[in-house]
Amino acid sequence: MTIPRTRTDSPALPDDEQRSSHAADDSPAEREASAPGNAALDAVDRVLARADGTRAATTVFGSAQALQNEATADGNDIDGEQLDREERRSLQRVDGLSTELDDVTEVEYRQLRLEKVVLIGVFAAGTLDDAENSLHELAALAETAGARVLDGVLQRRPYPDPATYLGRGKVQELAEIVTSRNADTVIADTELAPSQRRALEDAVKVKVIDRTAVILDIFSQHAKSREGKAQVELAQLEYLLPRLRGWGESMSRQAGGQVGGAGSGMGSRGPGETKIELDRRRIHSRMAKLRREIAAMKTGRDTKRASRERNAVPSVAIAGYTNAGKSSLLNRVTRAGVLVENQLFATLDATVRRTETDDGRPYTLADTVGFVRNLPHQLVEAFRSTLEEVASSDVIVHVVDASHPDPVAQLATVREVIGDVDGRDIPEIIAFNKADLVDESKKLELRGLEPDAVFVSARTGEGVDDLLERIAYSIPMPEFELDLVIPYSRGDLVSYLHDRGAVLAISHGEEASRVRARLHADQVGLFEGCIEHPESVPGLMASEPFVRNRPDARAAG
Ligand SMILES: Nc1nc2c(ncn2[C@@H]2O[C@H](COP(=O)(O)OP(=O)(O)OP(=O)(O)O)[C@@H](O)[C@H]2O)c(=O)[nH]1
Numbered sequence: 001m002t003i004p005r006t007r008t009d010s011p012a013l014p015d016d017e018q019r020s021s022h023a024a025d026d027s028p029a030e031r032e033a034s035a036p037g038n039a040a041l042d043a044v045d046r047v048l049a050r051a052d053g054t055r056a057a058t059t060v061f062g063s064a065q066a067l068q069n070e071a072t073a074d075g076n077d078i079d080g081e082q083l084d085r086e087e088r089r090s091l092q093r094v095d096g097l098s099t100e101l102d103d104v105t106e107v108e109y110r111q112l113r114l115e116k117v118v119l120i121g122v123f124a125a126g127t128l129d130d131a132e133n134s135l136h137e138l139a140a141l142a143e144t145a146g147a148r149v150l151d152g153v154l155q156r157r158p159y160p161d162p163a164t165y166l167g168r169g170k171v172q173e174l175a176e177i178v179t180s181r182n183a184d185t186v187i188a189d190t191e192l193a194p195s196q197r198r199a200l201e202d203a204v205k206v207k208v209i210d211r212t213a214v215i216l217d218i219f220s221q222h223a224k225s226r227e228g229k230a231q232v233e234l235a236q237l238e239y240l241l242p243r244l245r246g247w248g249e250s251m252s253r254q255a256g257g258q259v260g261g262a263g264s265g266m267g268s269r270g271p272g273e274t275k276i277e278l279d280r281r282r283i284h285s286r287m288a289k290l291r292r293e294i295a296a297m298k299t300g301r302d303t304k305r306a307s308r309e310r311n312a313v314p315s316v317a318i319a320g321y322t323n324a325g326k327s328s329l330l331n332r333v334t335r336a337g338v339l340v341e342n343q344l345f346a347t348l349d350a351t352v353r354r355t356e357t358d359d360g361r362p363y364t365l366a367d368t369v370g371f372v373r374n375l376p377h378q379l380v381e382a383f384r385s386t387l388e389e390v391a392s393s394d395v396i397v398h399v400v401d402a403s404h405p406d407p408v409a410q411l412a413t414v415r416e417v418i419g420d421v422d423g424r425d426i427p428e429i430i431a432f433n434k435a436d437l438v439d440e441s442k443k444l445e446l447r448g449l450e451p452d453a454v455f456v457s458a459r460t461g462e463g464v465d466d467l468l469e470r471i472a473y474s475i476p477m478p479e480f481e482l483d484l485v486i487p488y489s490r491g492d493l494v495s496y497l498h499d500r501g502a503v504l505a506i507s508h509g510e511e512a513s514r515v516r517a518r519l520h521a522d523q524v525g526l527f528e529g530c531i532e533h534p535e536s537v538p539g540l541m542a543s544e545p546f547v548r549n550r551p552d553a554r555a556a557g
C-alpha cells in the first residue's frame with residue numbers, strides 16, 4: 001500500500017473526496033444533496049440511468065459508513081493501553097506473502113495497491129437496502145485496507161452476469177466512470193469468478209479485485225501471531241490457486257494445443273502453462289507446510305483449552321460482527337489493553353483474560369476475531385481453530401452494534417458462523433453495544449428483535465454491570481457447597497480451591513484449615529475424606545465421582 005491511511009488523510013483530499021459520512025446524521029438523501037461531489041454524482045446518475053430503461057439503481061458514496069463516524073468514535077479513554085497500536089501501524093505497509101514465493105509473479109493480490117477505488121455491486125429486486133449496506137461495508141473494508149473510495153455503483157439485475165458480473169452494457173459505463181474519476185481499481189462486492197475478473201479487467205482497463213481479496217488483504221495486514229499469519233497466508237494461497245493468471249492457457253491455445261480437454265497430454269502444454277504448473281506446485285507445497293504448522297500450533301491451543309476445561313474454569317467467548325465493540329467490552333470489563341480501532345478486523349488473535357464473578361467464581365473471557373457478511377470461506381476454514389475458541393466456550397456473549405443500520409443481518413451472519421463451528425447449542429447472551437449512540441425508539445425496536453438482550457456501552461459503562469450479572473448467572477454454578485477440613489499436609493488442596501475461586505470462607509485451626517467451598521460434582525472426589533458430614537449434603541453421596549471413589553463401590557464394581 002502506498003497511500004496514507006484514509007481515516008487520517010482527509011485534509012489532503014480535494015473537496016469532492018471528503019467523506020461526507022462524518023457528519024453525524026446525514027441521511028442518504030441529504031448526503032447526496034450536500035455532497036460537494038455532485039458533478040461526479042450527476043455524471044454517474046446520468047450515465048447509468050441513460051442506458052438502462054429498466055431502471056438500474058445507482059448509488060454513490062463518499063465513504064465508509066460501516067465504520068463509526070469520527071465524532072462518535074473519539075474519546076476513548078477506557079480502551080486500555082493500546083500497547084500494540086503503534087507497532088501495528090509501523091508494520092501496516094508491509095504486504096506480500098513470503099519471500100519464498102517471490103517468483104510467483106502473476107499473483108494479483110500481492111501487488112494490491114488499493115488506491116483510488118470504485119465499488120460495484122449487483123442487487124435483485126427488493127434488496128436495494130441490503131445491497132447499499134453491503135456496499136457501505138465494502139467501502140469500510142476498502143478504507144481499512146488503505147484505499148480511498150471514490151464511487152460506488154449498484155446495478156439492478158436478477159443475477160450477476162456470468163461473464164462480466166455487471167451487465168455488458170454497464171461494464172462500458174463503468175469504464176467511463178473509472179476514467180472520469182481517475183480511479184485505478186475496481187472492487188466488486190462479491191467473490192468474482194476468475195474469468196469474470198479477467199473479463200472486467202479487460203473492459204475497464206484497471207485492476208479489478210473482489211470483496212474476498214480485500215478481506216484477505218486486511219487480514220494479512222493485521223495478523224500478528226505466528227498462527228494468525230500462517231492461517232491468513234494459507235487462506236490467501238487457497239484463494240490464489242485458481243486465479244493464477246490465465247496467460248498460460250491462452251499461450252498454450254496459441255500453440256495449437258487442445259487446452260481444456262482433460263489429460264490433453266504433453267504436446268498441449270505451452271511454456272506459460274509450464275510456468276503456472278511450477279507455481280502451482282510451489283504453492284501446493286507451501287500450503288502443505290502451512291497446514292502442518294497450523295496443526296502443530298492447534299495442538300498447543302487444544303492443550304491450553306483442555307487444561308482450562310480440566311480446571312473447570314468456565315469460559316466465556318465474546319463474539320460478534322467486526323467493529324461491534326468486542327475488544328472495547330473486554331477492556332471495559334478486564335482492563336485488558338486489547339487494541340481497539342475504528343476499523344474492521346482490528347482483532348485477529350483471540351485474547352483470553354481471566355476474571356471473576358462478584359461472588360468470586362473465576363471464568364475466562366475471550367475476545368475473538370470479528371465476523372463479516374460473506375466472510376471468505378477460505379478464512380472461515382483458516383480461522384476454524386480460532387473460532388473453535390467460541391465453539392468450546394460455556395457461554396457466548398454475542399455483541400451487536402446497536403447503532404448499525406442493519407443489526408438483523410449482523411445477528412444472522414454471526415449465528416451462521418457460530419453454527420458452522422458447531423456452537424449453536426451454547427447459551428448466548430445478546431449484548432447490544434454502543435447504547436450511548438442510539439435513542440429510545442431504536443432500543444425499542446432492538447428489544448422487539450431480541451427481548452432478552454442487554455444494552456451496554458463499552459464507552460460509558462452503561463449496562464456493563466447488568467451484562468456481568470447475566471454472565472455470572474449463565475456460567476455453570478458448582479453443585480455443592482461443602483465444609484472441608486484440610487490437614488496442613490495437603491496445602492495443595494487449599495491452593496487448588498483458591499485457584500478456582502471456590503473458597504467461600506477459610507479459617508485455620510491447629511492441624512488443619514477449615515474451608516467452606518463450592519465444588520462441581522466432578523471435583524468432590526478429590527476431597528474425599530476432607531468433607532465434613534458428607535451424608536448431610538443433599539445429593540453428594542450419590543454424585544458420580546463420590547460413588548466411583550468409594551471403596552465399597554469399587555469392591556462391588
Ligand atoms: N460510542 C461507542 N463507541 C464504541 C463503543 N464500543 C466500542 N466503540 C467503538 O467502536 C469501534 C470498534 O471497537 P472495537 O472494540 O475495536 O470493536 P471489535 O468488535 O473488537 O472490532 P474487530 O476487532 O475489528 O472485530 C472503536 O472505535 C470503539 O471506540 C460504545 O459502547 N460506544
Ligand SMILES: [Mg+2]
Pocket residue numbers: 326327328339340346347367
Ligand atoms: Mg477487536
